[in-house]
Amino acid sequence: MNVDDVKRTMAIKGIGVSPGIVIGKAYLFDRFDAQVPLYHLNNKTLVQREVTRFRAAVKETEIQLQELKDKLHDLGDKEPLYIIDVHILILKDRRFTDATVEHIREKAVNAEWALRITIDSYREIFDKMEDDYLRGRISDIQFVGQGILRNLAGKKRETKTDIGEGIILVAKELSPADTAQTKIDKFLGFATDFGGKTSHTAIVAQSLGIPAVVGLEKITREVTTNDDIIVDGSSGMVIINPDPEILRRYEVKRRHYQELKAISLSSARMPAITKDDFRVDIGGNIEFVEEIPSALEHGAENIGLYRTEFIYINRDKLPTEEEHFSSYRSIVGVPGLAWTTIRTFDLGGEKFFSDPKLGREMNPQMGLRAIRFCLKEIELFKVQLRAIARAAAYGKTRLLFPMISSVEEIRQAKKIFQEVREDLISEGSSLGSDIEIGVMIEVPAAAIIADKLAKEVDFFSIGTNDLIQYALAIDRVNERVTYLYEPLHPAVLRLVSQVVKVGHDAGIRVAMCGEMAGEPAYTLILLGLELDELSMTPSAIPRVKKIIRNSTLEESRELLKKVMTFSLSADIRKYVGKYMRGRFPEEFLING
Amino acid sequence: MGYLLWAACFHFDDFFRGHDLLIMVAIKTVEIKNKLGMHARPAAKLVGLSSEYKSNIIFERDGLEVDGKSLLSILTMACPYGSMMTIKAEGSDACEAVEALGKLIEDKFGED
Numbered sequence: 114m115n116v117d118d119v120k121r122t123m124a125i126k127g128i129g130v131s132p133g134i135v136i137g138k139a140y141l142f143d144r145f146d147a148q149v150p151l152y153h154l155n156n157k158t159l160v161q162r163e164v165t166r167f168r169a170a171v172k173e174t175e176i177q178l179q180e181l182k183d184k185l186h187d188l189g190d191k192e193p194l195y196i197i198d199v200h201i202l203i204l205k206d207r208r209f210t211d212a213t214v215e216h217i218r219e220k221a222v223n224a225e226w227a228l229r230i231t232i233d234s235y236r237e238i239f240d241k242m243e244d245d246y247l248r249g250r251i252s253d254i255q256f257v258g259q260g261i262l263r264n265l266a267g268k269k270r271e272t273k274t275d276i277g278e279g280i281i282l283v284a285k286e287l288s289p290a291d292t293a294q295t296k297i298d299k300f301l302g303f304a305t306d307f308g309g310k311t312s313h314t315a316i317v318a319q320s321l322g323i324p325a326v327v328g329l330e331k332i333t334r335e336v337t338t339n340d341d342i343i344v345d346g347s348s349g350m351v352i353i354n355p356d357p358e359i360l361r362r363y364e365v366k367r368r369h370y371q372e373l374k375a376i377s378l379s380s381a382r383m384p385a386i387t388k389d390d391f392r393v394d395i396g397g398n399i400e401f402v403e404e405i406p407s408a409l410e411h412g413a414e415n416i417g418l419y420r421t422e423f424i425y426i427n428r429d430k431l432p433t434e435e436e437h438f439s440s441y442r443s444i445v446g447v448p449g450l451a452w453t454t455i456r457t458f459d460l461g462g463e464k465f466f467s468d469p470k471l472g473r474e475m476n477p478q479m480g481l482r483a484i485r486f487c488l489k490e491i492e493l494f495k496v497q498l499r500a501i502a503r504a505a506a507y508g509k510t511r512l513l514f515p516m517i518s519s520v521e522e523i524r525q526a527k528k529i530f531q532e533v534r535e536d537l538i539s540e541g542s543s544l545g546s547d548i549e550i551g552v553m554i555e556v557p558a559a560a561i562i563a564d565k566l567a568k569e570v571d572f573f574s575i576g577t578n579d580l581i582q583y584a585l586a587i588d589r590v591n592e593r594v595t596y597l598y599e600p601l602h603p604a605v606l607r608l609v610s611q612v613v614k615v616g617h618d619a620g621i622r623v624a625m626c627g628e629m630a631g632e633p634a635y636t637l638i639l640l641g642l643e644l645d646e647l648s649m650t651p652s653a654i655p656r657v658k659k660i661i662r663n664s665t666l667e668e669s670r671e672l673l674k675k676v677m678t679f680s681l682s683a684d685i686r687k688y689v690g691k692y693m694r695g696r697f698p699e700e701f702l703i704n705g
Numbered sequence: 706m707g708y709l710l711w712a713a714c715f716h717f718d719d720f721f722r723g724h725d726l727l728i729m730v731a732i733k734t735v736e737i738k739n740k741l742g743m744h745a746r747p748a749a750k751l752v753g754l755s756s757e758y759k760s761n762i763i764f765e766r767d768g769l770e771v772d773g774k775s776l777l778s779i780l781t782m783a784c785p786y787g788s789m790m791t792i793k794a795e796g797s798d799a800c801e802a803v804e805a806l807g808k809l810i811e812d813k814f815g816e817d
Contacts, residue, residue, distance in 0.1 A: 199745045199776065202752050208775040238781050246744055247783050253745065254777065 120340065120354035122426050125329050126403060127304070129349030130315035133324035134367040135281060135302035136360065139342040139353070141333060142284035151226040154217075163217050167224035168210070170264035175204045177260065196253070196313060203257045209235075224265055232258045246311050252286055281344055283336045286327075287314040302344035304332050304351045318346070326351050347652075348403040361589075362650075365628050369653040373411075381412030381655040383662070385647075387640065391666035395658060396454070396648030398626055402443045408651040409449050412658055416453040417648020418513070418574070418626040419444055421497065422460050431493070437500030446508020454511040454574065454626075454648070455501050456553070457494070457526075459483045478579075478588070483516035488525055498533045505545020512548055513574055518556040523569045551624075555579035560608040567619035574648070575612060577627025581605055600629045601685045606638070606677060613642050624648060633700060634693055636660040641673030660697060729760070729799035733806075734791045739813035743784035745776075747814040752776045754809055760796025762806070773806070 154160050182197045203209055209231060216227035232254055239251040282300045286307040300323060308314045308327030318325035324346030336342065336353055343352040343363045347370070352359060386392045396417020397408035408416070424432050424440050445453045461482035487494035501512055514526045527550060537544045552569075554560050555576035563573065577600060581587070584604055587594050599605070609625070616623035624646035629635055631649025633656045639647060640661060647657065672692055676685045694701040737743060743751075755762045755773040762773030766788060771778035773792070784790055790810070794802040809815075 195746050195749060198753075199749050202749050202776040206752075206775045206777050208772055208778050235777060235781075242783050244742070244783060244785065246741065247780060250745060250780055 122356050122359060123335060123353045124401070124423050124426070125332055125335065125351050125353070126401070127326040127329035127332070127349050127351060128309060129326050129346045129403075130308070130310055130312070131303075131318035131323060131325040132347040133302075133322070134343065134345050134347065134363060134370050135324045136341075136343050136363055136367060137279040137281040137301045139283045139304075139336045139338060139340045140280045140300075141336055141338045142282055142287070150223065151229070152223050154221045154223060160218055160221060163224050163227075164214050166265065167213060167217065167227070167261075170224065170261045171204050171210055173264040174257070174260040175201055177264075178204070199253055200257050200260075203254060204261075209254075225262060228258055228261055228265075245309065249309055249311055252307065252312065256286075281342050283332055283342070285333055286312065287317070302346065303327075304329055304336075304342065304344050306330055306333050347407045348401055350401050350403055362628075365631070366650045366652060369631060369650055369656075373652045373655060378410060378412075378655055380662075381410070381658065383412070383658070384414070385658040385661040387661055387664055387666050387669075389665040389667055391640070391643075393640065393644065393661055394451070394624075394646040395654055396624070396626070396646055397651040397654065398631075398648050399444070399651070402440065404651065405444065405447055405450075408654075409447075411651040412654045413450065413651055415451040415646075415648075416444060416447075417624055417646060419453055419455045421456060421458060425458065425460070432496075434496050434500050437497055438503055441500055441504030441510075442507060445504045445510050452509035452511055452549075454513050454551070454624075455504075456513040456515055457484070457497055457501075458487055459515040461486060476588075478582070484514050484522055484526060485516065488522065488529075491529060494529060495533050498530050499537060502530070502534055502537055502544040502548065503542055505548045506543040507545075510545050510548050511551055511572065513551045513553060515553045515576070516556060516579070517552040517554075517566065518558045520562065520565050520569060523552055523566060527569065553579075553626075554612050555583070555627075557584045557608065560584075560612050563612045564615040564619065567616055567621055570621065572622045572624060573612060573616050574624040574626045574646075575609060575644075577605070577609075577625060577629035580608065580627070581629075584608060599682045599686070600632070600635060601638070601676075601689060602682045603677070603679065603685065606642075606673075606685075609642055609644075610673075610677075613644060617643070622646060631657060633657055633660055633697075634690065637664055637669045637672050637693065637696075638676070638689060640664065640666060640669035641671075643670075656700065660700065663697070728795060729797060730793070730795050731799040731803040732791060732793050733803045734789055735807050735810045737784045737786060737788050737790060737810065739816050740786055741816075742786045742788070743779060743782065743790075745780065747810075747816065748776055748779040750809060750814050751779060751806065754806055755802065758794065758796070758798050758802035758805075760794040760799045760802045762802055763793045763795075765791040765793065 154163060178197055178201050182194060185194060185197070213227045213231045216222060216230045217224060220227065235254050236251050239248055242248045280300055281302045281304060283304045286305050287303060302323055303314055303318050303325040305314050305327045306329055312327055314325055314327050324344050326344055326346055326349050329351055332351060341354050341360070343355055355363065384392060385395050394414055395412060396415040397413030398418040399405065399408055399416060400420040400423050424437060441455060461477050461480055481489065501510065504510065512530065514523060517523050534544060549571035551572040551574055552559065552566055553576045554563060554573050557580065559566060560580065581598060581600055582589050585597055585599065585602060587597050589595065589598065613623045622645040625639060625644050626648040630639065630647040631653030636657050637660070649657065676688055679685050679688065739747060752774060763770050764773050764779060764782060766782050766784055769782060771782055792803050792806050
């Protein structure tokens, strides 16, 4: 595959109006892309013909809306009906139609042009309104106008009957009419340029329980039909052409979100303390500031992992220190969150250099990426570190270096950070004084020399996704070996157990921030391992907390001790599964 | 309740019923009492009702007068919760129109 064939990952921020996460293919609903002809009428006879043409198109639009209303009524969908009444009343509004006819006559322009003038004059009036809801009503006028334009063009109404599975609708804006004309229940989600919390897209999406993000401004320009797309209606983010790693992460998020639907959030904010008083700090893994409200709601007590990659991915040129700073500033010192752990750049250089040679590593997971790349590109690294140090002045911040495999690397990273701090102090900038420094334990070498690394840092955070893939030598992109990916492999449990032990011996805290941390089936195993902190995708938190609150450290230690005697991963999995189903039947029965 | 009649509607109306000879004018001022104010759904109900009358109907708020049978014009008045709006009707069924429209608004359009 040519490097140019790889589509760029892009994240766009909008307003999440209907929660949930969906992943699918984009379908660009571009109803009005036909060029609308605008011309002057050069003789009087044409004027009358144009007026007649306009009135006929208005009538035709009204008939179509009436049919649509009947159809929606048959579907038993009450809510959007009044909006269609509103649209019909706009068509019947003589102030609206007469104004257009007057433009045709006085300005001698064709009906399309005259209509545009009328709509523009309403836009001016509505734009000045203070009330958000009323200001948004211009969308109704535009919708009606578009219906008239379509009939003026003499095109048949579009009906989508060939929608396949797993399609996400991308449009400028959707009206109930659009959603009724298309087979709405076939769509997984909506993403629109316009709209707000009261827009029709929002109302319809909520009533159907379809995740939706509106107000994305440019989504229709960035997406082409059949692009891979993720809609996160909870945080209001839409990601186009996610790379495989992001895609996988969102698949996990989506699954947790679906499982969560069954349980209540009411106790999510209570701490995770076992019946025998062992407390685990629970953090949220996020990559957008927009995810913070949902993280709090789901019971995150801190941000255990803030991924900074999107600051780099989502753009044409390198981010400035100020851009880094404004991202970090907004996630540090958030009321209700004890601290924020910021992980430095964790990708390969190909993500922001157009040099194709960088993009063609044979095995990028083991290539020049993360801390390795940063230690080569020190000036780039410093930009990020300066911004983190400055943001830390606003709240408790922890700095986390990824992919450390040796004491040399962490020393070098710390030295660069120290230089950055000294520079900032000499410049008179305010910076955080109590920043804790940690390393990701994700390379097996780091797990093995964890006792040495513990002397260099304030905390560990175990990244199980990479630790498992490196320890078990599995290329996660290679589907032929994914069957070997096993978090309960005795080797993985031993590595984690050892890291926790030497961390505690050295008096530092040990966290886990990989997917394993958010998997309720593993919660007792992780309790037994005595991790101090678990950080996970926010929607996984309520279930994990619930399990912790209903168990004891003692039983977890027993369970761990027992499974550590097994030789086969399969036996461990079977034993843990059976134990968890017996202990928490409500949580695990459904999933077998 | 700011209630004012310009013509002695009740007798003349009975007397002239069916004759479009006399132009009746009726006026009433009401308060918008539904929480969201004059949003699209109430405006649609209002237009639906005013269109049932022959009289010319005008709504006025803060000196701005709009056509009572035009949905968009009513929306452009932007009447929030608690604002006062005057209904004026002119025509043979002016009194009934004002009465009915006033009631619809006072009943919060059957919402809330």
